[in-house]
Amino acid sequence: MNRNPAFSVTILGNSSAAPANNRHLSAQMILFENRRFLVDCGEGTQNRLVELHVRQANLDHILISHLHGDHFYGLFGLISTLHLYGREKPLALFAPAALKELLIEVLKVSETRLMFQVEFLALEDFVNTPLINDDRLLLECFPVNHRIATWGFKFSEQPKKRKIKLDFIEKFDPTIAQIKAIKSGEGFVSNDGQTFANDEITEAPRPSRSYAYCADTAYYEPIIEVVQNANLIYHEATFDSSMEQIAADKFHSTAKQAATIAQKARVERLLIGHFSARYKDLTPLLEEAREIFPETYLSEEGTSYPI
């Protein structure tokens, strides 16, 4: 049994540009412990949440990577529905600055006065500042290379403290004060005068996990450093390699390029998505990616991937 706190991503939509081949527009739900984050919100996202039985409890943050319609046209309807169903607690919306005026205008023409506060946070203001940095979660955005200003998002567990070894506790029965001291990095002196360095009586914590959503982007090497060693990344693979020039012209990536980023960043696993409507069968994209990076998987709508 995996006893680590919940950390997963559920794919709601992985189609590029237009819904096609039974695939839907970009949206995914990240569950981090008991918090939920919606990342992008293509048209129909509110339907997807219902159809796929994705819980909306503790959905207090929505992140929009960029302002191409297929990534945010579902936001107005989702916000209206939250309002309709009586939401009262505030919602934090991280998005490119231009969305703010548009949202205000949309609510104005429909004469909607929301019952809850939408706290708008412009991604432009978070270049070197995390979006969230508390004792559990570090959430950062990073620029990618698309036709318009676009950001990816990286979710990281905060570094864990070293754990006190069980056999030490059984043998020396330390007090609460002593445990606190050891947890803060100190050593230990037993009643009979034995001294222990901190690393003798503690063990390394499990590694902190991380997930990165790389949004819509051309092949862009600066992403490599940002997502280094992540447990999972979602990288777009709109096209296969035979369309490399078209991908570049449209500031999108091929499956092979996505795999190259994953391989160079030494991530554990790669999910590819944002597939062009031209691909009914996605096997060729998977195959070309796996040649470069074997731990590649096709993102599947409705599936939750543990991180």
Add this chain to the structure above:
Amino acid sequence: MNRNPAFSVTILGNSSAAPANNRHLSAQMILFENRRFLVDCGEGTQNRLVELHVRQANLDHILISHLHGDHFYGLFGLISTLHLYGREKPLALFAPAALKELLIEVLKVSETRLMFQVEFLALEDFVNTPLINDDRLLLECFPVNHRIATWGFKFSEQPKKRKIKLDFIEKFDPTIAQIKAIKSGEGFVSNDGQTFANDEITEAPRPSRSYAYCADTAYYEPIIEVVQNANLIYHEATFDSSMEQIAADKFHSTAKQAATIAQKARVERLLIGHFSARYKDLTPLLEEAREIFPETYLSEEGTSYPI
């Protein structure tokens, strides 16, 4: 076999406010001969067109009844998709005036320059003027009574000319010029000097058909005169009669009120729709409507109703 020119309405969505109970947001496609008109465009309408295999050929007109989000949030995505798939011919958009600026703003933030022209026509400018008035179709809008400015739409075949009786043609073998004259209302003099009045040698045409979409509205008697004798009307029935006060407060109708409008207007058939999410089973709404107006039907998504 029905040899009349095609005239039908296909229901794409009939849920009020939010998608629920497997019902989708307001949208319907009217087929008039070879022309298609999309009436309202709730979020997800582009998906509905694909899922329900509704043809989009000759979709050159979109009509938006009012600016509550559940009736137009699908418009931006649909327009983007038409653009993406290479549409070049213009699209006429009849909608409340405030939508124009909003559409411009949405296209601006996503840096989209459409490849086709959207001819924006403000419904406010068509109070006493038909939207379309050509030799086949009369399309008019009419105000209803909702929380914000809202219009219904009425599609009518133009009055038909009287038809020349078959047995007259067989007996007298008129020339093309004579047929033209009769069609324009003249009588006929045969070679042997017999004279016929026009109504002796012609018969009444089949009645012109009409369909009205009554949009979102409280019970509003001025609608009766507008939709008088229509073959089919779609009237909202958001609530059942036990919710009459709530319906009035929200400027919506009960099923009984929809039926009362249909009965007083002596229409042939009534389709009810725009159902509240509170009703999983719609039978009670149908039953209370049929007590007033037996020719009431629950609109069903994906079904095409001939007019």
